Amino acid sequence: MRYIDKNTCKAEGNGITDEYLENECRTTDPLSGSVRYMNIDYSGSFTNKGYRGRMLGLAMTTQKKYCCYCLRKIGNSKLATLEHIIPQNAPSTSGYDKYGELSKGEIALTKDFSSAHNQERPPYPHTIAWNNLVVSCKGQFPLDNNVSSHCCNNARSSLYAPPVYYLQDIESRIAIMHDGSIHAKVGECHDEINSTIVAAKLNCTALKEIRRLWYKLRDIPYREIVRCIYDRNQRMKTLVYAFKDGGDFHSIFKYQKDDYWKVFMKYHLFYLIFREAN
Numbered sequence: 001m002r003y004i005d006k007n008t009c010k011a012e013g014n015g016i017t018d019e020y021l022e023n024e025c026r027t028t029d030p031l032s033g034s035v036r037y038m039n040i041d042y043s044g045s046f047t048n049k050g051y052r053g054r055m056l057g058l059a060m061t062t063q064k065k066y067c068c069y070c071l072r073k074i075g076n077s078k079l080a081t082l083e084h085i086i087p088q089n090a091p092s093t094s095g096y097d098k099y100g101e102l103s104k105g106e107i108a109l110t111k112d113f114s115s116a117h118n119q120e121r122p123p124y125p126h127t128i129a130w131n132n133l134v135v136s137c138k139g140q141f142p143l144d145n146n147v148s149s150h151c152c153n154n155a156r157s158s159l160y161a162p163p164v165y166y167l168q169d170i171e172s173r174i175a176i177m178h179d180g181s182i183h184a185k186v187g188e189c190h191d192e193i194n195s196t197i198v199a200a201k202l203n204c205t206a207l208k209e210i211r212r213l214w215y216k217l218r219d220i221p222y223r224e225i226v227r228c229i230y231d232r233n234q235r236m237k238t239l240v241y242a243f244k245d246g247g248d249f250h251s252i253f254k255y256q257k258d259d260y261w262k263v264f265m266k267y268h269l270f271y272l273i274f275r276e277a278n
């Protein structure tokens with residue numbers, strides 16, 4: 001996980017929500033003239049009328065197209081999902097509201113916003129709020145695309161996953177081991193980071209394997225790794241080098257396949273992460 005700065009595009013993000021509320025949800029009482037915002041519907045009008053797509057596009061830009069959880073580079077928005085940090089069906093914002101981005105001044109549950117006497121914003125209704133929406137991958141890996149999700153947004157579902165990527169020093173609070181597993185370091189926020197790692201299944205086999213392979217290739221020039229995309233002989237040589245000690249023929253066979261190598265390359269950020277750690 002890496003720090004995600006929601007402030008850079010906050011005005012535009014909130015602007016999409018404002019526009020949605022004004023265009024699709026605003027009602028005026030004919031007698032009193034008072035304005036109410038009703039029928040806020042993320043899966044319905046927010047999605048169907050294109051607001052979700054715009055929000056996703058903006059969040060993709062903010063996150064430089066990296067998954068908020070596993071750091072996969074997401075090529076295009078069709079492969080991306082919008083993650084509700086406070087789940088859509090959450091009974092309260094408790095456990096999330098200690099993060100400034102999700103504080104009570106910024107975010108209200110949609111049901112509370114809908115019934116509130118005062119509907120001035122902020123706080124924004126959580127199901128359509130910029131600060132409560134981040135981009136996540138679908139957590140799918142080749143050969144088992146029937147498995148709906150191994151990690152990240154869908155695998156997390158509604159489990160408690162506090163937005164530890166809103167901590168500016170999140171990277172220094174996570175240890176990535178040589179076997180590819182990741183762990184919260186002892187110290188402040190340990191339990192919250194751990195909750196998110198477990199909820200988003202960031203130590204699933206596929207992710208661990210991919211991080212382990214990046215660790216093993218950290219000393220090879222990056223251009224040689226890139227060459228492996230189209231040069232299968234180079235790829236075989238590289239894999240044999242990576243697994244020379246353990247004789248891990250299973251991994252060599254697996255990553256020699258184009259589909260696996262392509263997904264592996266989407267995690268190129270770990271090349272930098274392991275090199276910086278050296």
Ligand SMILES: [Zn+2]
Binds near residue numbers: 068070071139152153
């Ligand atoms: Zn992911």
